[in-house]
Amino acid sequence: QVQLQESGPGLVKPSQTLSLTCTVSGGSISSGGYYWSWIRQPAGKGLEWIGRVYTSGGTNTNPSLKSRVTISIDTSKNQFSLQLTSVTAADTAVYYCTRESSYDSNEFDYWGQGTLVTVSS
Amino acid sequence: DIQMTQSPSSLSASVGDRVTITCRASQSIATYLNWYQQKPGRAPKLLIYAASSLQSEVPSSFSGSGSGTDFTLTISSLQPEDFATYYCQQSYTTLRTFGQGTKVEMK
Numbered sequence: 001q002v003q004l005q006e007s008g009p010g011l012v013k014p015s016q017t018l019s020l021t022c023t024v025s026g027g028s029i030s031s032g033g034y035y036w037s038w039i040r041q042p043a044g045k046g047l048e049w050i051g052r053v054y055t056s057g058g059t060n061t062n063p064s065l066k067s068r069v070t071i072s073i074d075t076s077k078n079q080f081s082l083q084l085t086s087v088t089a090a091d092t093a094v095y096y097c098t099r100e101s102s103y104d105s106n107e108f109d110y111w112g113q114g115t116l117v118t119v120s121s
Numbered sequence: 122d123i124q125m126t127q128s129p130s131s132l133s134a135s136v137g138d139r140v141t142i143t144c145r146a147s148q149s150i151a152t153y154l155n156w157y158q159q160k161p162g163r164a165p166k167l168l169i170y171a172a173s174s175l176q177s178e179v180p181s182s183f184s185g186s187g188s189g190t191d192f193t194l195t196i197s198s199l200q201p202e203d204f205a206t207y208y209c210q211q212s213y214t215t216l217r218t219f220g221q222g223t224k225v226e227m228k
Contacts (some may be wrong), residue, residue, distance in 0.1 A: 037217075047165065047208060049217040060215050096164055105171035106212035107155040111164035 002027045004097050004112035011118050012091075018084040018117055022097030029078045030055050035100040036080040037108065038071060040093040048093075052100060053080050087119045123147050123211050127220035133228040140196040142223045144209035149189045153213040156185055156194045159222075160205045168207075169194065199225070 008020035022036070029036065037052035051061035053071040061069045070083040084091060095117055099110040124147040134140050144154065152172035157165035167176045169185035172192055182197045196203055204227055209220040 046221050047210075047219040049219070062216060100212075104174065105153050105155055106217075107167055107170035107176075108157070108165070108210070109167050109170075109176070111166070114164050 002099060002110045004099065004110055006095060006097050006112045006115040008115060008117070010116055011120065012087055013121050014088055014119055015086055018082070018087050018091060018095075018119070020082045020095055020097070020115065020117070022080050022082075022112060024078045024080075024099075028075075029073065029080065030075045033102050035102065035106075036071075036073060037098045037100050038082045039096045039098055039108070040091075041096070041114075042090075042093040050082065050084075050095075089119050091117070092119045093117060122216055123150060123214055123218055125209055125211055125218050125220040127207075127209055127223045129223060130221065131224040131226060133226050134199050135228045136199055136201055138199045140199050140203075140225060142194045142207055142209075142225075144187075144192040144194070144220050146190045146192075146211055146213075150211045150213035152188050153211055154185075154187065154192045155210045155212065156183075157208045157210065158203075158205045159208065165208060196225075 003025045005023045012018045035052040038050040051071050053059045053073045059071045068085045073080040094114040096114045097112040098108040101109050126145045154172045156169040159165040173185045184195045186193050206222045206224045208222050
């Protein structure tokens with residue numbers, strides 16, 4: 001059974017960089033047919049796709065986040081990471097790491113439990 | 122961006138009721154449509170993928186239908202554990218987008 005676990009600071013100061021890591025267990029992050037994605041959810045609001053990384057290291061990101069997002073993968077550690085620069089209070093949210101399967105409908109079939117990141121001084 | 126619009130935004134229902142939630146895409150997405158259930162404080166859970174395929178271990182009381190721009194999630198007989206928020210999500214374009222959610226509350 002694949003499991004994902006987010007880790008990183010729960011509090012980030014405005015204008016600084018948010019950094020999160022997702023550790024994958026129960027399967028290899030290098031397995032073909034999957035993308036590794038980040039999704040966030042502000043309190044009481046809906047879900048926003050941030051972006052994804054391929055096993056090759058290629059990425060796709062949400063244009064709404066412009067050039068603030070970097071997603072990377074470390075296959076040796078079975079981890080992938082998110083960096084979001086120049087954060088503001090609007091970036092306060094629960095951040096989820098997920099696996100996206102490319103076999104059927106590119107669905108998000110496994111999710112981490114989520115980690116709350118608060119942007120505040 | 123493809124906009125996903127769910128209706129209603131919330132509904133009240135009783136155990137045993139048949140519940141239908143609709144999702145409309147701003148352009149055709151074929152059957153690249155997935156449904157998730159989210160309970161308070163928990164991560165979303167995949168229910169339906171490819172518009173109508175039931176994810177493993179999801180009760181058969183859940184079903185999905187539709188193609189193109191109009192989709193439906195149906196719960197044939199609402200159970201106590203089904204009170205939650207439901208989201209649709211399109212995977213037709215690289216920029217994945219979600220509906221705003223439908224909260225199913227107890228009447």
